[in-house]
Amino acid sequence: MRKYVFAFFFTLSLTACQDHPQGHKDHKTTEQTPPTQHDHSTHDHSQEAVKDTTKGSIPKTAMTNLGSNHVHIAYTAPAVRNRVIWGGLVPYDQVWVTGAHQATSISLGKDVLITGQRLPKGKYALFTIPGKQEWTVIINKNWDQHLTDEYSEQEDVLRIKVKPQTDQPHTERLTYRIKNKDTNTADLEIVWEKLKIVLAITNA
Numbered sequence: 001m002r003k004y005v006f007a008f009f010f011t012l013s014l015t016a017c018q019d020h021p022q023g024h025k026d027h028k029t030t031e032q033t034p035p036t037q038h039d040h041s042t043h044d045h046s047q048e049a050v051k052d053t054t055k056g057s058i059p060k061t062a063m064t065n066l067g068s069n070h071v072h073i074a075y076t077a078p079a080v081r082n083r084v085i086w087g088g089l090v091p092y093d094q095v096w097v098t099g100a101h102q103a104t105s106i107s108l109g110k111d112v113l114i115t116g117q118r119l120p121k122g123k124y125a126l127f128t129i130p131g132k133q134e135w136t137v138i139i140n141k142n143w144d145q146h147l148t149d150e151y152s153e154q155e156d157v158l159r160i161k162v163k164p165q166t167d168q169p170h171t172e173r174l175t176y177r178i179k180n181k182d183t184n185t186a187d188l189e190i191v192w193e194k195l196k197i198v199l200a201i202t203n204a
Contacts, residue, residue, distance in 0.1 A: 066184055067183045103142075104176075112203060124157060125138075134162070185203075
């Protein structure tokens with residue numbers, strides 16, 4: 001009789017294991033890989049990994065390293081949302097925060113040349129004056145300000161003329177990109193709707 005009972009329970013246990021091929025591994029705590037430590041060598045936080053469903057403006061960053069020089073841009077990115085952008089939401093020939101809310105800031109660990117003009121290391125505001133045929137890019141001392149409420153031309157450090165590229169794929173949300181060309185140079189792209197401007201950045 002005991003042999004039959006033992007055989008019954010052995011068969012029952014074997015059947016239970018077959019119903020769960022993972023066995024107890026489902027309940028085993030697995031070791032998780034620690035998060036990667038980013039060196040900020042080429043970060044572009046302007047790229048969304050998932051579909052953008054946010055209606056309002058959102059804070060974003062773009063950054064890179066030019067050798068040992070860290071370049072960091074912080075901005076707030078509005079979306080097109082079926083609006084007229086150039087000459088509409090963004091008027092022509094007026095100083096624009098080139099973002100939304102707080103002024104866009106650019107931080108430099110070392111001196112650089114922006115399209116050939118020297119900019120000492122530090123933190124600055126980046127404004128633009130969009131035009132139909134030409135834009136003016138402004139680097140201003142007062143990086144901590146709301147929109148252009150406190151903007152003063154007297155605090156401008158650089159003014160750079162640049163031609164907009166207007167035949168671009170649609171970019172729904174304002175995007176700053178820094179594209180490294182080598183260890184000392186990069187292109188800063190500002191892209192929105194179907195327009196792009198490009199600034200060359202080089203270690204001084």
